[in-house]
Amino acid sequence: MKKMKFTAFLKYQSAYYFFRWRWLLPIVVGLSLGYWAQNVVSVLSMPVSNGLQGNALEAFIWAFGKPEIVYFVVSILYIYLLSDLLPENAYGQQVLLRLRSRKTWWLGKTSFVFLSTLVYAFLLMGSFFIPVLVKYPLSGEWSTAGLNNYGIGLGYSIKNGTPVQAFWSILSFLFVGWFAIGLLIQIVNLISQRRWMGFIGGVFLIVCASLGDIAGGAIGGNGINSFFLLQNHLEFTPLWAPMRIIPEIYSWLFWAIWILICLGLGFFVCKKASFFSIDRQED
Amino acid sequence: MQNIYKEELSRALLNKRFFLVFLLAGISFIYGFFQVKAIPELSLGAITVWQEILKRGYYGFFACLMAVLPFADSLSVEKSQRFINYFLTRVKYPKYIRAKFVAVAVSGAAAVVLPAIILLIVCVLLYPSDPIQIPTLAFDAAELLPGQVISPGTVWENVSSLAYLALCIAFLILFGVLYAVLAMGISFQTKNSLIVFGFPFLCYSFGYYFIPSSRILQNFISTEAVLIPAGNLVSAAAQCLAAGLFFGICVLSSGKKERQVIK
Numbered sequence: 275m276k277k278m279k280f281t282a283f284l285k286y287q288s289a290y291y292f293f294r295w296r297w298l299l300p301i302v303v304g305l306s307l308g309y310w311a312q313n314v315v316s317v318l319s320m321p322v323s324n325g326l327q328g329n330a331l332e333a334f335i336w337a338f339g340k341p342e343i344v345y346f347v348v349s350i351l352y353i354y355l356l357s358d359l360l361p362e363n364a365y366g367q368q369v370l371l372r373l374r375s376r377k378t379w380w381l382g383k384t385s386f387v388f389l390s391t392l393v394y395a396f397l398l399m400g401s402f403f404i405p406v407l408v409k410y411p412l413s414g415e416w417s418t419a420g421l422n423n424y425g426i427g428l429g430y431s432i433k434n435g436t437p438v439q440a441f442w443s444i445l446s447f448l449f450v451g452w453f454a455i456g457l458l459i460q461i462v463n464l465i466s467q468r469r470w471m472g473f474i475g476g477v478f479l480i481v482c483a484s485l486g487d488i489a490g491g492a493i494g495g496n497g498i499n500s501f502f503l504l505q506n507h508l509e510f511t512p513l514w515a516p517m518r519i520i521p522e523i524y525s526w527l528f529w530a531i532w533i534l535i536c537l538g539l540g541f542f543v544c545k546k547a548s549f550f551s552i553d554r555q556e557d
Numbered sequence: 558m559q560n561i562y563k564e565e566l567s568r569a570l571l572n573k574r575f576f577l578v579f580l581l582a583g584i585s586f587i588y589g590f591f592q593v594k595a596i597p598e599l600s601l602g603a604i605t606v607w608q609e610i611l612k613r614g615y616y617g618f619f620a621c622l623m624a625v626l627p628f629a630d631s632l633s634v635e636k637s638q639r640f641i642n643y644f645l646t647r648v649k650y651p652k653y654i655r656a657k658f659v660a661v662a663v664s665g666a667a668a669v670v671l672p673a674i675i676l677l678i679v680c681v682l683l684y685p686s687d688p689i690q691i692p693t694l695a696f697d698a699a700e701l702l703p704g705q706v707i708s709p710g711t712v713w714e715n716v717s718s719l720a721y722l723a724l725c726i727a728f729l730i731l732f733g734v735l736y737a738v739l740a741m742g743i744s745f746q747t748k749n750s751l752i753v754f755g756f757p758f759l760c761y762s763f764g765y766y767f768i769p770s771s772r773i774l775q776n777f778i779s780t781e782a783v784l785i786p787a788g789n790l791v792s793a794a795a796q797c798l799a800a801g802l803f804f805g806i807c808v809l810s811s812g813k814k815e816r817q818v819i820k
Contacts, residue, residue: 296752310770342766350762354755469751470630474622477758478581481618485588490595 278372283382284389286369287359291386292393296355300394303351304401311337311402312409329417330403330410331437335428337402338444341505341513345484349452349508352394353476356456359383359390360463360472380544384537387456395449414438430511430518443522444510450529451508455479457536464543483508494519501528561648565660569628570667578623582616582672589614603684604722607677608785616673617732617784621761622754623672624665624733629740630753632657637748650814658741665737666730673729689718692787701776701791724786728793732784735800736761742800742807764796 291297314336315328337343360383362370373379414436421432431440455476463472483504487495494512495503500519505512507525512518589610601609610616635641644653697711716724736757743756764780782792 306767342770346762346766350759354751354759357755358749358751469749470754473751473755474577474581474626477618477622478584481615482584482588485592485615488588488591490591 276372277374278369280378280382283369283373283378284386287382287386288389291359291390297393297397299351299355300397301401303347304398305405307337307343307347308333308402308405312406315410327417328410329413329415329437330406331412331414331441332417332428333406333410334399334402335431335437335440335444338399338448339428339431339510341484341509344448344509345480348398348448349455349480350477351398352391352452353455353459353473353480355394356387356390357459357463357473357476358469359386360460361467361469376544377541380540383460384457384540387460388453391449391453391456394452395445399445430516440510447508447510447525450526450533451504454529454532454536457533457540461536461540461543464540464547467547479504484513486513561644561652561656562659565656566663568631569660569664572627572664574626574628575668578626578668579672581619581623581626582676585614585616585619586610586672586676587614589616600688601684602687602689603677603680604686604718604725605688605690606684607673607680608725610676610680611673612781612785617761617765617781618758620669620729620732620784621736621757623668624736625740625754625757627664627668629661629665629737629757630744630750631661632741633744633748633750633753636744645814654808658738661737661741662734665735665740666733668737669733670726670729674726686718689721691716691718691721694721694724694786694790695788696790698791700789701795721786728784728786731793731797735783735797738804739800742804745807745811 311333312328315333338348370376370379373382416428416432416437428440431437431443434440458479459472459476462475463469466472486493486503486505487499493515494500494506500506501524503512506519507528510518589612592613593606593609596609632641635644641653648656694713694716695711696713697708700708700711739757739760740753744753747753761780768774768777769779776789777792777795778788780796782788782790783796786793
């Protein structure tokens with residue numbers, strides 16, 4: 275039997291997982307959030323007669339900087355979509371045989387999680403901008419409404435550069451965070467051999483991230499604890515705090531370590547896993 | 558098969574997944590406890606502390622998972638593993654579905670209410686019984702319309718602490734039943750456990766943000782209104798009605814025996 279190529283594996287994964295009804299959800303959610311955000315910006319930037327206008331990037335910063343949206347809507351949806359990549363069904367097990375390497379298989383899965391995160395972010399944010407761009411232009415400068423104290427209230431982002439910089443900061447933290455959480459979900463699924471376990475693990479992580487330090491206290495935590503709180507790393511500014519609690523470099527370091535641990539652990543677990551003992555078919 | 562109800566109930570209630578249920582509840586309570594402890598000059602009664610722990614520990618997020626964990630995916634699992642066929646040779650399909658519904662509803666209610674009652678007992682042992690802060694309670698459908706506020710005429714006055722406690726427990730039961738039934742409804746449509754577990758959680762989570770943020774829906778309070786009684790209780794009733802309607806549509810559209818058995 276001819277060995278399956280890595281790219282063919284990714285193609286098969288994409289064809290199998292992306293063409294499902296549930297992958298339309300990010301579009302629906304993105305459109306709703308976009309409509310919502312442009313309404314909020316228009317209400318907050320009143321009166322128009324004073325020359326106060328919004329900017330599409332400000333609507334993005336408002337929506338994806340809002341903790342309720344980040345935790346209870348977009349991250350939860352991401353977890354829902356990514357939780358059933360593992361364990362493989364009967365056909366997936368045959369594909370593993372064709373690949374002839376567990377290492378390549380895990381690398382393929384990791385690449386597919388990355389690809390899924392990319393597709394998810396593209397669908398969600400692409401559809402978000404459709405209703406927003408109908409009303410507001412894309413601009414690299416802060417609008418008068420954004421800069422106004424009683425306007426959109428973008429806080430920390432305004433003090434730290436242009437809307438474009440804030441857009442990339444928010445997007446990159448969310449993207450890396452989702453990818454890292456996606457990897458962890460795959461490992462939980464691989465170990466437990468149950469798809470719902472990864473979902474529960476991911477959801478648990480997100481809910482706890484929004485709750486913060488178990489001992490309570492300030493948003494973003496205090497002292498050394500703040501370096502381990504997910505809310506300081508997944509978001510540009512944690513929860514409703516108008517500032518970063520820890521420098522950005524530590525967040526990158528946090529996610530890099532997380533991803534490396536997940537990659538290593540994944541290699542170790544997939545070498546030991548008994549794929550053919552799985553008799554569940556849940557498609 | 559005479560004892561299908563007994564069989565399904567024992568499978569639902571004597572279930573290893575209840576360990577996970579209690580673990581999730583414990584984490585929520587620990588979080589909630591520390592959040593309540595952080596309130597300066599705390600002088601609250603046991604029932605108020607209990608409700609605050611549930612609220613501040615985001616118990617609703619955990620509870621909508623806990624409600625579906627024990628048994629809500631059993632129909633989808635039995636379909637995917639063809640276990641349903643063995644049942645249907647011995648019992649009529651409508652009876653099987655009725656038994657399944659009862660077992661799912663009871664297990665959902667038990668998963669949500671049992672940990673909360675244990676917490677209540679702990680609170681009663683640790684905190685004084687008074688003072689109890691009872692939130693404004695009303696029941697008026699007209700006040701759910703956009704732009705309306707609860708008028709003094711419809712507010713329930715002099716609600717006794719015992720009646721409020723009974724209402725809180727009834728709401729916990731209702732919450733468990735609602736989300737378990739929602740999950741069972743979706744399991745008519747799919748054999749994938751993840752969808753069965755994920756759908757109710759998505760409903761709760763999206764509703765938790767979208768309902769209070771919406772100008773039209775904000776009088777429905779939030780999805781937490783079914784868990785903790787406060788404000789206009791019609792909101793909870795409306796959410797239960799919506800879940801019931803969803804279940805009804807799922808049964809009517811895909812609940813036929815042939816659709817469940819034939820792949």
